[in-house]
Amino acid sequence: MTTFKEIRGTAIQSVSSDPTNPEEGQIWYNNTIGVLKVYDGTLAAWASGGNVTTARQTLAGFGTQTEALIAGGESPTTVVANTEEYNGSTWGPGGNLATARRLFTGCGTQTVGLAFGGFSTTNLNATEEYNGSTWGPGGNMGTARRSLGGAGTQTAGLGFGGYTTANTNTTEEYDGSAWTAGGNLGTTRRALAGSGTQTAGLGFGGFATAITNATEEYDGSAWTAGGNLNTARNNLGGTGTQTAALAIGGEAPANTSATELYDGSAWTTSPASLATARSRGGAAGTTSAGLFSTGEAAPGNVTNTEEFTGAFLSVKKITTS
Numbered sequence: 502m503t504t505f506k507e508i509r510g511t512a513i514q515s516v517s518s519d520p521t522n523p524e525e526g527q528i529w530y531n532n533t534i535g536v537l538k539v540y541d542g543t544l545a546a547w548a549s550g551g552n553v554t555t556a557r558q559t560l561a562g563f564g565t566q567t568e569a570l571i572a573g574g575e576s577p578t579t580v581v582a583n584t585e586e587y588n589g590s591t592w593g594p595g596g597n598l599a600t601a602r603r604l605f606t607g608c609g610t611q612t613v614g615l616a617f618g619g620f621s622t623t624n625l626n627a628t629e630e631y632n633g634s635t636w637g638p639g640g641n642m643g644t645a646r647r648s649l650g651g652a653g654t655q656t657a658g659l660g661f662g663g664y665t666t667a668n669t670n671t672t673e674e675y676d677g678s679a680w681t682a683g684g685n686l687g688t689t690r691r692a693l694a695g696s697g698t699q700t701a702g703l704g705f706g707g708f709a710t711a712i713t714n715a716t717e718e719y720d721g722s723a724w725t726a727g728g729n730l731n732t733a734r735n736n737l738g739g740t741g742t743q744t745a746a747l748a749i750g751g752e753a754p755a756n757t758s759a760t761e762l763y764d765g766s767a768w769t770t771s772p773a774s775l776a777t778a779r780s781r782g783g784a785a786g787t788t789s790a791g792l793f794s795t796g797e798a799a800p801g802n803v804t805n806t807e808e809f810t811g812a813f814l815s816v817k818k819i820t821t822s
Contacts, residue, residue: 562783
C-alpha cells in the first residue's frame with residue numbers, strides 16, 4: 502500500500518522549539534506549546550518594544566529578545582558606562598562598565614556576557630565579563646582596536662576586524678581568561694557586524710576602502726567567503742547564527758531600515774523593515790525573535806526598541822485528553 506509519506510514526502514516533524522532557519526512552506530508541530538505551525542516569509546514583522554532609558558549609539562548589545570543587554574556607547578557626545586537589561590517589555594538598570602567606552606562589541610547572554618575593545622580617549626584592549634549584575638575584568642586583547650565585530654560566548658568569544666591606526670583584518674579568540682590569535686579576515690575592514698560562535702562565526706558588511714557587502718564565515722581557524730549582502734552597509738546590527746543570521750539597519754551610506762536574513766549561503770531581503778531607519782544600535786536575538794534598540798537616527802540618538810518576529814504562523818492549537 503502506498504503511504505502518505507511516499508506520495509507527499511517526509512511526515513510533519515514534532516520538535517520542542519521552532520526551527521531557526523525554516524524553509525518557505527515548512528510545517529512542524531511544536532510539542533512544547535502544542536501548536537502546529539507553518540513558515541510563510543511574507544509574515545515577518547518589526548513591532549515596537551519598550552524604550553531604553555539612555556539613548557545612545559556605538560554601544561554593545563547581545564542576548565535574546567526577552568533577555569537582552571546593552572552597555573556603553575555615546576550619549577549624545579559623552580561616552581557612558583551604564584548598562585540596561587531588557588525583559589521582553591521594559592528596560593531596567595544593570596551594573597556599570599568599569600571602563601566607559603564606545604565603538605566596542607560584546608557577546609554572550611544577559612547573565613554571562615562579554616565586552617571588549619572600543620574607544621575611550623584612545624583605542625582599548627580591555628575586556629570585561631558580566632555576571633548578571635556587575636562587570637569584572639577579563640584578559641586584555643592582543644590588539645587594541647575599535648569598530649570591531651564580535652561573536653560567541655563569555656568563555657568562547659571571537660573578535661575580528663576593526664580599526665587600530667588603520668583598518669585591520671586580525672582575529673582573536675577568547676577562552677574565558679585570555680585572547681589568542683585566530684585566522685585573518687579576507688577583507689580588511691571596520692564597522693562590521695558579527696553573529697554565531699567562535700567555531701561557526703559570521704562577519705558581514707562594514708567599511709573597507711568603501712562600504713562593503715562582503716560576508717565571511719569562520720570555522721574556528723580560517724575565514725572563507727559567504728554570500729554578499731544585498732545592501733552594502735556599515736555600522737549595522739547583526740545577530741543570530743552562521744546559518745541563520747539577521748543584518749539590521751546601518752548606513753548605506755544614509756541610515757537604512759532594511760533587514761536581511763542569511764541562510765548559510767545567501768542573504769534575502771526581508772519584507773519587514775525597521776520603523777525607524779538607524780545605525781550604530783544594539784542587536785540581540787535570532788531570526789525568529791530579534792531585537793534592535795537605540796542607535797543613531799538623524800538628527801540624533803533615539804530611544805526606540807523594535808522587536809522582530811519571524812514568519813511563523815500558528816495553524817492550530819492541539820489539545821490532548
